[in-house]
Amino acid sequence: MQPAPPILEVRDLCVEYATAGRPVGAVDHVSLDLGAGEFLAIVGESGCGKSTLLFAIARLLSPPARVVAGAVRFKGRDMLGMSERDLREVRWREFSVVMQSAMNALNPVMTIGAQLGDAMTAHARLSARAVQDRSREVLRLIGIDPIHLRAYPHQLSGGMRQRAMIAMALLFTPDLVIMDEPTSAVDVVAQRSLMVQIKELQQQLGFAVLFVTHDMSLVSHFSDRLAVMYAGQVVEVGATRTLFAAPQHPYTRGLMAAFPSIRGARQSLRGIPGTPPDLGDAPPGCRFHPRCPSMMDRCRSDPPVLAPVSQALVRCHLYDDDVPPQH
Amino acid sequence: MMMSPLSTRPPSEDGPRAPTEPLLQTVGLTKHFPIGGLLSHHQLHAADGVDLVIRGREIVALVGESGSGKSTLARLLAMIYRPTRGEIRFRGRSLATLRSRRDVLEYRGRVPMVFQDPYSSLNPVFRVSHGIMRAIKLHRPDLSGGGRRAEAERVLRLVGLAPPADFLDKFPHELSGGQRQRIGFAQALASRPLLILADEPVSMLDVSIRIGLLNLMAELREREQLSLLYITHDIASARYVADRLLVMYAGHIVEQGGTEEVLQQPRHPYTQLLLAAAPDPMAEIGVSSWAELGEPPRVVDPGPGCRFRWRCPRAEAVCSSIDPELRSVDGGAGIHLAACHVAARQPPASPLPDARTAGQAPPTAGAAGRG
Numbered sequence: 001m002q003p004a005p006p007i008l009e010v011r012d013l014c015v016e017y018a019t020a021g022r023p024v025g026a027v028d029h030v031s032l033d034l035g036a037g038e039f040l041a042i043v044g045e046s047g048c049g050k051s052t053l054l055f056a057i058a059r060l061l062s063p064p065a066r067v068v069a070g071a072v073r074f075k076g077r078d079m080l081g082m083s084e085r086d087l088r089e090v091r092w093r094e095f096s097v098v099m100q101s102a103m104n105a106l107n108p109v110m111t112i113g114a115q116l117g118d119a120m121t122a123h124a125r126l127s128a129r130a131v132q133d134r135s136r137e138v139l140r141l142i143g144i145d146p147i148h149l150r151a152y153p154h155q156l157s158g159g160m161r162q163r164a165m166i167a168m169a170l171l172f173t174p175d176l177v178i179m180d181e182p183t184s185a186v187d188v189v190a191q192r193s194l195m196v197q198i199k200e201l202q203q204q205l206g207f208a209v210l211f212v213t214h215d216m217s218l219v220s221h222f223s224d225r226l227a228v229m230y231a232g233q234v235v236e237v238g239a240t241r242t243l244f245a246a247p248q249h250p251y252t253r254g255l256m257a258a259f260p261s262i263r264g265a266r267q268s269l270r271g272i273p274g275t276p277p278d279l280g281d282a283p284p285g286c287r288f289h290p291r292c293p294s295m296m297d298r299c300r301s302d303p304p305v306l307a308p309v310s311q312a313l314v315r316c317h318l319y320d321d322d323v324p325p326q327h
Numbered sequence: 328m329m330m331s332p333l334s335t336r337p338p339s340e341d342g343p344r345a346p347t348e349p350l351l352q353t354v355g356l357t358k359h360f361p362i363g364g365l366l367s368h369h370q371l372h373a374a375d376g377v378d379l380v381i382r383g384r385e386i387v388a389l390v391g392e393s394g395s396g397k398s399t400l401a402r403l404l405a406m407i408y409r410p411t412r413g414e415i416r417f418r419g420r421s422l423a424t425l426r427s428r429r430d431v432l433e434y435r436g437r438v439p440m441v442f443q444d445p446y447s448s449l450n451p452v453f454r455v456s457h458g459i460m461r462a463i464k465l466h467r468p469d470l471s472g473g474g475r476r477a478e479a480e481r482v483l484r485l486v487g488l489a490p491p492a493d494f495l496d497k498f499p500h501e502l503s504g505g506q507r508q509r510i511g512f513a514q515a516l517a518s519r520p521l522l523i524l525a526d527e528p529v530s531m532l533d534v535s536i537r538i539g540l541l542n543l544m545a546e547l548r549e550r551e552q553l554s555l556l557y558i559t560h561d562i563a564s565a566r567y568v569a570d571r572l573l574v575m576y577a578g579h580i581v582e583q584g585g586t587e588e589v590l591q592q593p594r595h596p597y598t599q600l601l602l603a604a605a606p607d608p609m610a611e612i613g614v615s616s617w618a619e620l621g622e623p624p625r626v627v628d629p630g631p632g633c634r635f636r637w638r639c640p641r642a643e644a645v646c647s648s649i650d651p652e653l654r655s656v657d658g659g660a661g662i663h664l665a666a667c668h669v670a671a672r673q674p675p676a677s678p679l680p681d682a683r684t685a686g687q688a689p690p691t692a693g694a695a696g697r698g
Contacts, residue, residue: 045533046504158393187392188560192604214534217606258538260567262590262605269567271538275503 007175007208008034008057013070015049015056018063024280026052026065028232031306036175039202039209041219041240043255044229045276050212051180053229057210058097058178059087075175092123095176096169098162100184105165106153112139112164113149119168138167143197159190166198170205177202179211183218195222217259220244228252231277231287238312248314250292286317294318349380350554351404351438351522355413358399362627372626373399375578376413378653381522381554386544388557388565388586390601391575394626397558400575401526404556405440406431436466436518443527445507449499456495458514459483466518482516485550486543505536512543522554523547529564541568562605566590574598577626577634580653584663594656594665594673596639633668641669 015027026049034040044050055061057072072079099105107115116135120126136146142163153161169177183191199222202209226243228236236249247253254272274291277283283290289299299317309319356377359370374396381387391397402408415422425431442448459479483491486509499507515523529537544555545568559565572589574582582595593599633651636642645668654671657663
């Protein structure tokens with residue numbers, strides 16, 4: 001599939017958290033492109049910087065976190081330099097965000113209908129009638145009976161609350177929906193049906209999705225491309241199915257070998273020894289080297305760069321010699 | 328191996344027991360919670376008529392969604408809740424007959440619990456040694472000071488935290504999530520348990536760390552000759568460690584049997600749904616419409632009938648009037664059981680690959696899956 005021209009371009013983005021000691025680099029020179037209508041998943045363990053990256057893109061960072069370098073362009077506009085006022089024009093209408101826990105993101109003392117109305121009137125001038133009609137429409141779209149417009153969040157199941165959040169994100173049919181682990185608070189069955197629905201809506205309405213998760217297997221059938229993050233850096237990016245079929249980075253391989261399967265022979269697994277580094281004190285050289293089964297001498301001192309390896313981009317010295325010196 | 332100076336009423340021997348003798352058994356175990364106001368008569372049926380058996384040196388997985396009653400069951404077994412009805416027998420003795428504080432303490436030492444969240448289950452102001460030494464003092468009064476220290480180091484080594492002396496002096500915030508959860512297991516081991524109740528012990532941990540803990544559970548069974556009840560919503564991890572699988576739905580055990588048998592030939596439609604919903608990167612691409620039947624279980628005043636019938640593509644008239652009982656679905660061998668009127672009539676169904684595509688069958692659900 002030929003990628004569409006990117007609607008989101010992230011270039012060398014660096015985000016730091018100011019601390020009492022030296023600043024902690026949570027996102028380190030991340031570059032990503034997202035095509036129109038594309039589904040890109042960002043996968044990594046807790047503390048790898050994936051949520052910070054999303055927040056930086058959506059301009060939702062608050063101190064002590066701040067962007068220290070890099071650029072984010074959304075539909076050709078500079079997101080980082082945008083004033084709050086301009087941002088309000090773009091937010092929700094052109095891109096929206098679905099947060100991790102619907103229970104915390106929804107107001108417990110307002111009905112679903114009131115919250116949908118709130119989101120709409122905050123970003124557009126609309127008649128009460130138009131608000132009502134659109135609210136019904138988006139709820140139907142996501143498979144919730146509009147009768148629930150009068151329901152309070154606690155009256156809905158976890159899966160339905162999360163759906164209501166997605167409905168809210170689709171009010172203005174944005175070009176980009178940013179999702180931060182939207183299914184982590186619901187059960188496997190609800191999780192599966194939510195993923196199917198997100199994918200169907202995406203195909204129907206044509207918005208792009210930037211989807212953060214810690215669970216690779218969750219997105220294995222839904223995302224077009226996958227970016228694996230480790231310790232603030234992207235270590236591998238590629239087409240989802242290719243990446244699952246032939247993971248290149250030892251961390252990606254380790255992650256994939258860490259999932260037991262419900263099919264095939266029962267085999268013993270090892271996981272990845274050790275734990276992810278403290279970002280305030282990241283190891284020199286390759287940040288993964290202390291846990292890497294293929295570690296070489298240069299990994300201890302030379303930081304590898306993200307370079308093309310077959311059809312993916314991989315940050316690993318294992319492939320140093322494979323890189324053809326073309327263009 | 329287990330040569331502890333037990334106890335009030337031990338069975339004759341303490342060695343490895345015959346595989347048929349239950350270590351722990353529940354009979355009709357039921358827990359209802361009153362809900363609503365003072366005058367409300369509504370009852371939430373968290374666990375209803377649960378009969379389960381855990382034998383010596385056995386890893387049993389209890390699988391179900393949240394709200395299925397699996398944690399309630401664990402808390403009943405841990406004597407945190409008192410049953411509404413039914414009985415728990417540990418080595419043949421009913422827990423209802425444990426009257427003295429000493430007996431209860433003895434039981435809790437033998438059947439400790441490991442909790443889900445390693446960030447809130449350890450007290451942040453105490454060093455690691457505190458919890459472990461406390462368990463040892465409480466449950467092993469026979470040990471001297473030096474013996475206690477040696478025992479603390481032994482359990483830390485058992486859970487893979489070496490050198491143990493270093494870890495004893497650490498505070499929880501100095502440890503990673505995986506290490507904290509290992510401390511949770513070390514504390515449980517300090518009382519020389521026969522059965523560890525592990526309630527979602529890995530679900531809060533990063534994926535790269537989880538397998539290590541699952542491997543630890545399997546090792547502990549071998550080295551310490553103990554049993555584990557592994558409670559989880561992740562059926563793949565249950566398969567990885569468990570000998571037997573219990574599937575729970577809306578307070579009932581709806582299917583049980585040997586892990587592989589249940590996974591290869593799931594007989595209850597709910598088990599089939601769980602398997603179809605489990606994310607599996609190795610599976611063929613294809614989305615079944617099964618998952619659309621997402622209606623949370625009704626457990627407040629549920630009334631008679633199968634509690635899965637609202638989501639079930641095979642529901643019949645009988646399902647709304649009569650509670651299905653657990654019946655043998657392996658031709659009478661009595662190891663693989665399912666509580667389903669329809670499954671009880673049918674010969675063993677198709678193996679797993681077909682069970683997954685069977686999802687295209689149900690006539691309900693608007694948005695059909697894409698092939």
